[in-house]
Amino acid sequence: MFILKILFKNAFRHKLRTSLTVLGITIAVLAFGLLRTVVGAWYAGVEASSATRLVTRNAVSLVFFLPISYKEKIRQVPGVTEVGYSDWFGGVYKDEKNFFPNFATDAKTAIDLFPEFIIPPDQKTAFLRDRKGAVVGRKTAERFGWKLGDIVTLKGSIFPGNWEFVIRGIYRGAQKSTDETQFFFHWSYLNESLKKTAPYRADKVGWFLIGVKSPDVAPDVAVAIDKMFKNSLAETITETEKAFQLSFISMTEAIVVVIRLVSFIVIVIIMAVMANTMAMTVRERTGEYAIMKTLGFGGWHISGLIFGESLVISAIGCASGIALTFPAAKAFGDSLSQFFPVFIVARSTIYMDMAAGLIVATVAAVFPIWRAITLRIADGLRRIG
């Protein structure tokens, strides 16, 4: 108790300096937490992907379509339980800044393949019955104030024209990490229109979503599907949903690397600031440490006092930073929900914040401890006079 009292009293002997250092650590931890959460948000789709879902796309590129006729052939592959399909619709609601992901999809299968999208049964039925029906995620519905029965018009960017939809369902995620911003509607609605306006684009899909019996059979199923369409007009690449999602991330890998790097640089900078504070502190207290040594306090005691003080300052800053990370992440996530549909501060981020705080406290204390331990008492006492 006595030692703890000394630690706190020492830590706040220079209130302004300590407060500024604590503020610095708070901001650094907050920035670190937010940047790590951004990285986490980047990978949210990957993390949420299922091991029992495969994606088959055109081997050349995702922008090339696959014939709808592949569906039945894929269904015949042993291990396949379900086959659905989707198109990236790329519709714009009023303005391009109102971005949200929207897909034309095989409605029935899509609902079955994505159990993490929870839709009330009556809404599911209403959606399946209405050719113009659409299901939208809770966040997007809240964002635009959409309610069931509302008519929403999207302007097609890939498929020109104004497309009208009726909101028949609003899904919520089974987990916190489930994307609640998606909008999907019947592929048949799109296809029927295309048959009239652009027949050459009809009966084609962007990718097939395949449900498999178990994760163990997924590699064999993928090989079998791709083998089946080898040397066809539209060769395929089949991969796990995770690999499919990662292929998108890899396009922006450099950004993720930079964000990761910056998050660590922030910690290194605050480490230097903290080390400076501790160095100044110990230098000012050289005489006191010499006195304590004369009283019989050894190197371990002095080290404990210096490390403890460093830990107190770092812990206060770290705790404040962590506490602020949650509301900041919420505000950040809300304002950028179109880019980061899932923006959750992960538990691992908090552990990393704590580890960063501990590392900062330790590194900042190392040199001052060394100086205090190697200090000759006579030299220390001379500085007092």
Added chain:
Amino acid sequence: MENKAPIVEVRNIYKSYRRGTQTVPVLDDITFDIEEGEFLALMGPSGSGKSTLLNLIAGIDKADSGTITVGGIEITSLSETELAGWRATNVGFIFQFYNLIPVLTAFENVELPLLLTGLSRSGRREHVDLALRAVSLSDRADHYPSQLSGGQQQRVAIARAIITDPTILVADEPTGDLDRYSAEEILDLMERLVHELGKTVIMVTHDPRAAGKAHIIKHLEKGVLNSDVHSENTL
């Protein structure tokens, strides 16, 4: 004065400092004894080596050669860690600038050395109360050093010095930063420690009045010990 066994034996002590490439001799073949319960004053001009000698006896500096034995323990052969443990129980320090920890109250400053003992909290409290009473500062126990006068701070420092009941008390210019009245108070207190508690005190001072309180005055000149002067205060 009755003949007592020496509690401090200083034998052939040499000490020098390095200043750049030069070696500056500070103490040259110092040999003397201090008997238990003796009040010894070390005097001499600045740079004569008196503080260095005090530091060597107190085990906070190392001699180049020679031996120092305190209470039967040859401290010159102890390691740094052993010396720290030895100081904690055998030496009480009184400094010119009091050297109290500013963020601790008078009570806590006095309690500080007891943290190295196995005493319980209530045991420590008992000892601190006793020590503060001995220096007539019981009513200032909760005051911080900045709330005390120089003389009071020095009394707290004395209480801290005697709290572990050390073998010797070393005082480096204990009155150097005090006015005449406070200095007199401190010297009286130190005299009482010698006479009433039988403490052995070794004091470095420039002040002849302070030295006058000692039993024996030793003069150092350029690192060499001159003949002793027995004070009028000699028992």
